[in-house]
Amino acid sequence: MTTMQDVARHAGVSAMTVSNVINDHPHVREATRQRVLAAIAELGYHVNTAARTLRQGRTGVICLAVPEIDRPYFGHLASLLIDRAADRGFELVVEQTAARRDRELDAISRSRLRNYDGLILSAVQLHDDDAMLLRGDFPTVLLGERGFTGPLDRVVMANEVGAALAAGHLLDRGCRRVAMLGGYHSAIDAIDVSTLRTRGFEDALRVRGALQDAASVRSSDFSFEGGHRAMTELLRDAPDVDGVFCSTDVVAIGAIRALADAGRRVPHDVAVVGFDDVPLAAFTTPSLTTISPDHAAMADAAIGMIVDRIEGARGAEDFRTVVGEVVLVPRESSAR
Amino acid sequence: MTTMQDVARHAGVSAMTVSNVINDHPHVREATRQRVLAAIAELGYHVNTAARTLRQGRTGVICLAVPEIDRPYFGHLASLLIDRAADRGFELVVEQTAARRDRELDAISRSRLRNYDGLILSAVQLHDDDAMLLRGDFPTVLLGERGFTGPLDRVVMANEVGAALAAGHLLDRGCRRVAMLGGYHSAIDAIDVSTLRTRGFEDALRVRGALQDAASVRSSDFSFEGGHRAMTELLRDAPDVDGVFCSTDVVAIGAIRALADAGRRVPHDVAVVGFDDVPLAAFTTPSLTTISPDHAAMADAAIGMIVDRIEGARGAEDFRTVVGEVVLVPRESSAR
DNA sequence: GAACATGCTTGTATCGCTACAAAGAATCGT
DNA sequence: ACGATTCTTTGTAGCGATACAAGCATGTTC
Numbered sequence: 001m002t003t004m005q006d007v008a009r010h011a012g013v014s015a016m017t018v019s020n021v022i023n024d025h026p027h028v029r030e031a032t033r034q035r036v037l038a039a040i041a042e043l044g045y046h047v048n049t050a051a052r053t054l055r056q057g058r059t060g061v062i063c064l065a066v067p068e069i070d071r072p073y074f075g076h077l078a079s080l081l082i083d084r085a086a087d088r089g090f091e092l093v094v095e096q097t098a099a100r101r102d103r104e105l106d107a108i109s110r111s112r113l114r115n116y117d118g119l120i121l122s123a124v125q126l127h128d129d130d131a132m133l134l135r136g137d138f139p140t141v142l143l144g145e146r147g148f149t150g151p152l153d154r155v156v157m158a159n160e161v162g163a164a165l166a167a168g169h170l171l172d173r174g175c176r177r178v179a180m181l182g183g184y185h186s187a188i189d190a191i192d193v194s195t196l197r198t199r200g201f202e203d204a205l206r207v208r209g210a211l212q213d214a215a216s217v218r219s220s221d222f223s224f225e226g227g228h229r230a231m232t233e234l235l236r237d238a239p240d241v242d243g244v245f246c247s248t249d250v251v252a253i254g255a256i257r258a259l260a261d262a263g264r265r266v267p268h269d270v271a272v273v274g275f276d277d278v279p280l281a282a283f284t285t286p287s288l289t290t291i292s293p294d295h296a297a298m299a300d301a302a303i304g305m306i307v308d309r310i311e312g313a314r315g316a317e318d319f320r321t322v323v324g325e326v327v328l329v330p331r332e333s334s335a336r
Numbered sequence: 337m338t339t340m341q342d343v344a345r346h347a348g349v350s351a352m353t354v355s356n357v358i359n360d361h362p363h364v365r366e367a368t369r370q371r372v373l374a375a376i377a378e379l380g381y382h383v384n385t386a387a388r389t390l391r392q393g394r395t396g397v398i399c400l401a402v403p404e405i406d407r408p409y410f411g412h413l414a415s416l417l418i419d420r421a422a423d424r425g426f427e428l429v430v431e432q433t434a435a436r437r438d439r440e441l442d443a444i445s446r447s448r449l450r451n452y453d454g455l456i457l458s459a460v461q462l463h464d465d466d467a468m469l470l471r472g473d474f475p476t477v478l479l480g481e482r483g484f485t486g487p488l489d490r491v492v493m494a495n496e497v498g499a500a501l502a503a504g505h506l507l508d509r510g511c512r513r514v515a516m517l518g519g520y521h522s523a524i525d526a527i528d529v530s531t532l533r534t535r536g537f538e539d540a541l542r543v544r545g546a547l548q549d550a551a552s553v554r555s556s557d558f559s560f561e562g563g564h565r566a567m568t569e570l571l572r573d574a575p576d577v578d579g580v581f582c583s584t585d586v587v588a589i590g591a592i593r594a595l596a597d598a599g600r601r602v603p604h605d606v607a608v609v610g611f612d613d614v615p616l617a618a619f620t621t622p623s624l625t626t627i628s629p630d631h632a633a634m635a636d637a638a639i640g641m642i643v644d645r646i647e648g649a650r651g652a653e654d655f656r657t658v659v660g661e662v663v664l665v666p667r668e669s670s671a672r
Numbered sequence: 673g674a675a676c677a678t679g680c681t682t683g684t685a686t687c688g689c690t691a692c693a694a695a696g697a698a699t700c701g702t
Numbered sequence: 703a704c705g706a707t708t709c710t711t712t713g714t715a716g717c718g719a720t721a722c723a724a725g726c727a728t729g730t731t732c
Contacts, residue, residue, distance in 0.1 A: 341718080385719095387717070388719055391718080
């Protein structure tokens with residue numbers, strides 16, 4: 001491996017001058033600069049970032065840790081964050097935590113020791129206790145959670161509001177027997193997306209006197225298969241269902257497929273509403289009515305917060321929570 | 337930041353002993369190990385990877401560079417590669433190159449200087465000339481290209497074979513006026529996925545005497561919008577089309593949506609075949625007939641090759657190309 | 673009991689880069 | 703012409719970890 005010393009020798013200058021050229025320091029004579037650049041090109045030299053990082057104490061890289069990269073929502077999110085990070089002069093790389101709680105904490109602790117300046121953690125299951133582990137000097141932004149209360153910067157969604165919008169929309173469209181897929185009632189200390197959306201959904205139904213039995217909330221993992229399976233089981237247990245709110249668009253698409261398999265028409269027989277408004281939602285057949293979070297604003301907020309923290313713009317006790325707005329986007333899957 | 341020295345002092349041993357404990361070296365007395373572990377826990381110490389990397393010269397991290405993370409195919413691919421890499425003791429992170437050729441090269445050159453042991457590059461547009469830049473000592477595997485001929489390890493798809501399968505399938509299903517979306521005829525020296533699939537498609541039609549005019553091949557970017565737009569334009573110019581091959585599943589889904597918007601039924605009026613077999617393809621309505629590459633085998637091959645190279649198991653002149661098999665998976669979108 | 677093997681621990685010397693400070697060269701004003 | 707000012711270049715000293723080899727206790731052998 002060629003080092004800066006090699007380049008320096010080759011160009012007849014000191015290593016420091018090479019460093020100055022590479023880092024665009026002022027006060028380098030043009031002739032010298034050219035000589036150094038030529039030497040760099042000739043030797044095919046590249047900076048060793050490990051050494052640079054060790055010396056500078058920063059890497060210019062932010063890590064986005066998501067439970068599963070293979071989900072439209074996270075792909076979309078990652079894409080937005082990458083752009084915003086680039087605007088602020090940071091690179092962003094994506095790691096997967098595999099949705100298992102231990103791996104999530106693993107990602108957190110590893111990131112401390114990895115070459116990242118900051119961590120944006122899209123957590124699925126984090127207990128309040130875990131705040132302990134997250135606390136500390138490492139710049140971290142927690143993404144997408146609402147209930148978690150630790151001392152951390154957070155960008156969250158109006159999960160309950162969104163779910164309530166969905167419930168109201170189904171009732172407004174004349175649904176009389178509504179259900180939810182991908183719902184869950186978790187313990188108080190482990191508030192996850194499913195639980196929050198379920199809560200918003202049920203509360204809204206209750207307010208309108210439309211809450212039937214708890215059995216109409218079915219759990220599901222956030223996959224096409226999960227949505228398909230949950231819908232199939234729901235149809236078996238509650239054949240008269242005429243409105244379904246799904247905790248994510250992916251679940252909704254699996255559910256719509258299951259409805260088609262069962263010969264039910266969407267929206268005529270059953271109306272379906274998703275959550276997330278992933279790009280796909282506008283292009284399915286029928287297109288998907290969904291709760292649309294302000295993804296762009298959330299990405300802005302997340303990058304803004306993490307960069308501010310990395311650059312020391314905010315104090316150690318000054319934590320903020322940004323709530324992303326949601327709106328309901330009506331499309332074909334609930335047009336009845 | 338607490339350092340290894342701090343831990344050593346705290347535990348009453350030398351820094352080397354701390355290092356030995358952390359790296360599970362033999363010949364550390366159990367009592368000492370416990371003392372060190374206690375000190376580590378107490379101080380909340382984490383290894384500084386920049387320092388470790390500088391010293392050891394390796395990071396244990398492989399980079400996957402993709403043009404756009406926000407595309408089902410890449411999400412799926414990333415997910416498979418992450419698992420395989422973990423099996424081999426490597427972490428894998430994902431970077432986005434944004435599909436612009438300069439950014440791709442940028443990712444390549446940056447990765448040399450970044451803290452990665454190897455690069456898996458899913459390139460969209462690379463010229464043969466770029467082989468120059470890729471050549472060298474940095475472990476690299478090029479993914480998904482077929483035509484590119486530089487001295488590199490590659491995992492490629494049987495793009496032409498797959499496209500030919502799709503063409504044959506459409507004809508077998510009785511389509512008489514077939515077209516392609518997301519096709520492209522590129523210059524010889526810049527062979528990309530679109531071009532290869534187009535070539536396979538047209539060659540197959542020609543063999544069966546069914547090649548109509550070149551106008552029935554329309555370009556499109558690999559997005560839902562792109563597929564939608566291309567299909568809309570195709571319907572305007574060739575209203576009698578009854579079979580469409582799309583260069584990716586995403587384009588196909590956009591196309592199906594456009595067909596629905598135009599009041600055409602799939603597959604009754606127009607049959608549609610995609611390429612990639614992303615998880616989504618089985619769950620759309622209608623479900624999508626598609627060319628299914630052996631994703632798992634390709635992921636295996638890519639990780640196997642990169643790890644072998646990182647570990648020096650293969651010589652500097654020993655480059656391999658693995659071709660992933662493809663099969664056609666018939667589903668509803670062409671069932672007529 | 674001398675010689676030697678084994679288990680455990682520790683200095684020392686880098687890995688490649690850059691912050692810092694200071695030295696040398698060139699330019700300027702008066 | 704001389705000090706003051708500015709521009710340009712360069713030693714030096716680490717950042718924090720680990721490879722290497724050497725050191726010091728023990729235990730083992732004959």
